[in-house]
Amino acid sequence: MAACGSLSGDPGTRYQARSDDGELRVGEASYRMLVLPTTPVLDLETAKTLKKFIRSGGRVVAAGPLPEREAGGRDAALDREMGSLFAGAAERWTRAGDGAVAVVSDADALGGLAADAGVSAAExxxxxxxxxxxxxxxxxxxxxxxxNESDRPISTSATLPVDGVPEIWDPRAGSTEVAATYEEGGREETIVPLRLDPYETLAIVFPKGTKAGAHLVGDQVAESVTRSGKSLEATVLVDGPGTTRLAAKDGQGTYRGEATVTDSLAPIALDGPWTVKLEREGETEQARPLGSWTTIDPRFSGSATYRTSVDITAADLIGRRMLLDLGEVHDIAQVTINGVVLPRALWSPYVVDATEALRAGANTIEVRVTNTLLNQRGKANQVPPTSGLLGPVSLRPRAVVLAELTRSR
Known part of the structure; x- marks a missing residue:
């Protein structure tokens, strides 16, 4: 929702809200639907701004009981304004002026109202x-x-109310790339498959004026799709053996093919031996299995480096993407392989792409783990939090398949 200061006319607010043809404009932002959250207090000026917005064609939904107290003590005036605004309102949209209002008791109903209003960001x-x-x-x-606000990976498809060619912007990796898999669902509708790690954030951007090129359709995410003569070539990542059917579009043409993997893609366990060294003066590297460093010093807050080596053959690397899965970590991990520093792993799953750092032969793997200050500053009668690399640690291969797709007749 727009900031309350902009709705009330607070002079300390940089941008003031103004209603314009069913939209509430605040600076460069504009809104066609507002949610009035559960609050016992509301100022009268905000209520009047909402009324202007509704009369101009906007939609307002109150999530929970209507406010009864006015910020300046004008409770009776606020009660009249709220009664006028939401007269006859129910859990579905009710016409009011050129706009509409609704009142719901459960925030889960907001998605359906947004869809009915044609303002939902995605389905x-x-x-x-x-x-x-x-x-x-x-x-x-x-x-x-x-x-993704959960601690679990999520696979879904987002139907977005816009035409064009989607780009995927990954703030964690600092990368931007044209999506190689999406589907034009119809006029002003694009379907993009999503694979989201726990707590992952992505931006799907539709630049103005872009035209669709060759791309996969369906749920299989591709790294790239390019034209090769009369056919298309798609590079896809596959997690296990089997055959995956692929479909693609290029202009008005539909193309089909298969990605087949016979490799078992068995993980490579990094069972050690491991060493660990706490980062403080006088410490030496100790040979010990993976586990919490609280068995060494329960009150240590800081970082420690776990080290091991693993031999990998050329066959292990050819045609594969190698993911290093650290298993259980407390709390943040930074991986270095053969001197190459990889992006930090901040939360579960603690998995990093190790493909470019690995080589045939011996590989040195270092995992620098940092915990919190709770160990150092915890009370004497408190059990210190688990800290360090607990594992199990493994390299999980994914097959990189270059599939040919031919035009369907």
Whole structure:
């Protein structure tokens, strides 16, 4: 919802809200639907701003009981304004002026109201209540910020109310790339499959004026799709053996093919031996199995480096993407392989792409783990939190398959 200061006319607010043809504009942002959250207090000026917005064609839904107290003590005036605004309102949209109002007791109903109003940012199939989608835009570009708020990976498809070619922006990796898998669902509708790690955030951006090129359709995410003569070539990542059917579009043409993997893709366990060294003066490297360093010093807060080596053959690397799975970590991990520093792993699953750092032969793997200050500052009668690398640690291969797709007749 727009900031309350902008709705009330607070002079300390940089941008003031103004109603314009069914939209509430606050600076460069605009809203066609507002949610009035559960609050016991509301100022009268905000209520009047909401009335202007509704009369101009906007939609307002109250999530919970209506406020009864006015910020300046004008309770009776606020009661009249709220009664006028939400007269006859129910859990479905009720016409009011050129706009509409609704009152719901459960915030889960907001998604359906947004869809009915045609302002929902996205429709997810299968439904994913833990995924939040925010739509924004500027100068004709449209972007959807997608966030998995759960501690579990989520696979779903997002139907987005916009035409064009989606780009995937990954703030964690600092990368931007044109999506190689999406489906044009119809006029002003694009379907993008999503694979979200726990707590992962992605931006799906539709730049103005882009035209669709060759791309897969369906649920199989591709790294790239390119034209090769009369056929298309798709590079896909596959987690296990078997055959995956692929479909693609290029202009008006439909292409089909298969990605087949016979490799078992068995993980490579990193069972050690391991060493660990706490980062403080006088410490030496100790040979010991993976586990919490609280067995060495329960009150140590800081970092420790776990080290091992693993021999890998050329066959282990050819045609594969290698993911290093650290298993259980407390709390943050930084992996270095053969001197190559990889991106930090901040939360579960603690998995990093190790493909570019690995080589045939012996590989040195270091995992620097940092815990919190709770160990050092905890009370004497408190059990110190688990800290360090607990594992199990393994390299999990994924097959990189270059599949040919031919035009369907």
């Amino acid at each position: 997810l199939s299968p439904a994913a209540p833990a995924v939040r989608v925010l739509r924004t835009g500027r100068d004709g570009d449209v972007a959807f910020l997608v966030n």
